[in-house]
Amino acid sequence: MKFASRWTLAALLLGSMLLQGWSLLSAQDSTMQTAPSDNTKTNQRDRQNGETTADQQANNRSDMDITKQIRRALVADKSLSTYAHNVKIITQNGSVTLKGPVRSEEEKQAVEQKTAAIVGADHVSSQLAVATK
Secondary structure, eight states: OHHHHHHHHHHHHHHHHHHHHHHHHHHHHHHHHHSOOOOTTTTTGGGSTTOOOGGGOOOSHHHHHHHHHHHHHHHHOTTSOHHHHTOEEEEETTEEEEEEEESSHHHHHHHHHHHHHHHOGGGEEEEEEEOOO
């Protein structure tokens, strides 16, 4: 009988510890979820009037195909950084605006050249910025 009660006591203590740990984790999760994220400085350029933003991407078939071709060309080039793979590509009526950071001037030129190869240099507006490490 003493043996069984020791196991019961051990199980109760372990269960209590697990519940307390779960409560602490839940409390951390809830504070993390309610903490506001402020990326205003990051997106400051997009807030200026007249700037092309990602929500202006046209939904017609040809513009979507252009965007897809450019994205595939960028992602296929493994020499490019994750930054370059994730630049914003905004296509409107066959004209492309590129936005976002890249790691170097060479990378910026590579992204612009890959885009120009698909739509022509006169249809590319580059707003890429070289990000410092």
